[in-house]
Amino acid sequence: MDDFDNDYDNAPATQAADGQGDAESDDEQQDWRILASMGPNRKSLPKRGEKEYEPTGSRSDRDNLDDSRQAMYTALNGERRHTSKVHICGVWYPHLRKAKVLVARGPHFKSIGKADSNGAIWLLPEEVIYLVERGSMSLYNPRGDTNISLQCCYAACLTACHGHERYLVYAHLKRLGFIVQRAPTFDDSGEEDVETKPKISWARELWNFLVRKFIRCWTGLRYVFARKIPPFGPIVCGDIWRSYDSIYRTLQIIPFYSHKTGSPPVTQRSTTTPYRVAYNVWKPRPSFKKSSPGEPDFRVVVVNAQKDKMPTLAQADALFSTIPTAHGSGSTLQQRLNGYKNVIVGVVDYGIISFVTFGDVSFGDEHIYEKRAANSTMSKHRKMK
């Protein structure tokens, strides 16, 4: 997930040199004079400038601040303008919470918009705000008599985006070049679909419950009998032990969560949880097709830092039940931490985003001792050679 964090973690080399860089790598404010000095033919991405510890009240201090502010205000005052070569023109229909595209030029539609059976392209509210905000689209009201301003566009579309924090994450990922689409679990109705699929009758449920109980008792008993664990005294005793592996295996008597057997059934599933996959995200690729996007590279959940809490076990289970198991589990620590399933959670605090990864990790399945044993035999072999 390095791509997501670059913006926050990579301190420019110039900053590191003055000794403040490492401390301030997360500070998001930047020197806008750099942006102004780059001109229109920039090749590289803008970098942040240097900052001071505190105002000294000197003239140069004030001048620097005035220059920085002026550069910023000039940039903010820039027009949202596009040429007819890449013209996009749409009409917002409040009752449908979508915009219909009248003119669709330019490259955006490779990954944005959805065509209906009549061939008309429709845009979701977050796609509309994104395109209007970056100056790529002219938006009109349904009567067609007003060119909608950015302010009006927010007023019209933001509620339909299911929260400003979701839009912020969407736009952030789009700016970085990712392909972003709403996941089936984006809103409540999507969750219902997921829920109704495995719907079973109460008789079946009772049967399943009994079977599960039986299996649990049986495995528990079998475990005890098979391992010959005495009811008291040391666990490892009364046998000939030829390897540490078998000793460790015998010691593993505490039941643990395993992704293979799955989690205990979730009894409560709140439909209002923010912990649902909001967006599927793909790395940019020329072969991307909206109609058959394939498995997403990342799944992103969006939560509000002020309003939302850490997920409960039930919420986390419900979330992970909507995510397929990733292919292969690696042996490195990083791969182990990523788990068999993982999801990226974008935490938003009044306009600032932090991304964290939640992984479904079953540590009990990771027999570290086996790997260590394998490694040591390998090294022995090597020595023998």
Added chain:
Amino acid sequence: MVDDAISISVIDGEYFVFDIDAVKRLRNDHHIAGILVGTLPQVPQQSVFLGLPVQLMPEEAALLVQQGVARIIDESQSHEPILAIDPNDIDDATAGLKINEIESAGSESQGPLASYTTPAITTVDKLVLPDSSVNAIFETPRFHMYRYLHQNGYFISPGLRFGSHFLAYPGDPLRYHSHYLVRGVGYDEEFSLLDLVGSGRLGTGVKKAWMIGAHLPPDQQDKTTALRLPGAKVGEGRESSDEFVSFCVEWAGFG
């Protein structure tokens, strides 16, 4: 209500400023920077430099209203006349013709050289919400903390990056590093010592200090003269309910 009050748009419960002049006034005159949350149209494929709108924290909006500097606009209601339409009245053909007219009139040149712009703000009759719409914010520990720092001249931004309520900057964040990771609490609120150690260490690790502060309840204000701090001076025209105590924690690294 002052005529030249700054308009803060509330949309879907969040506070925004879309007008560049208002952004300038907030930053230059009221040391409120807010957070730029929009894509910058000139350089759209990056997130280092962002554009309008500016998002404000509820505490910022509430403080500006309390000071009589700003008013809150219900932007969705204000734009209702532009957007509203009966679904049965939708006539795509007529609307399309009107749009064509606007587009050809709006662009200076025709054909392939034509260009199209989107304005930042709309001039419509604004639906101003009563000042009481922000009343609920005034009683929170966060707001007291925010106001205390703001009175003392700090620039304040959301604290998510360091897991606190706010970051406090001694000057404009454009030029200066932040000094404090700030958390506002209730006066009698208990908090874990682990928070103290964790936040204190984190703050020191990033060359800042952790600040914790609370608003004094009226019955405590006489007893705590020893704790009175510069921001809580009495007898300067401020009400005594402005009294506030705050502490800074640094990791001593002692042994």
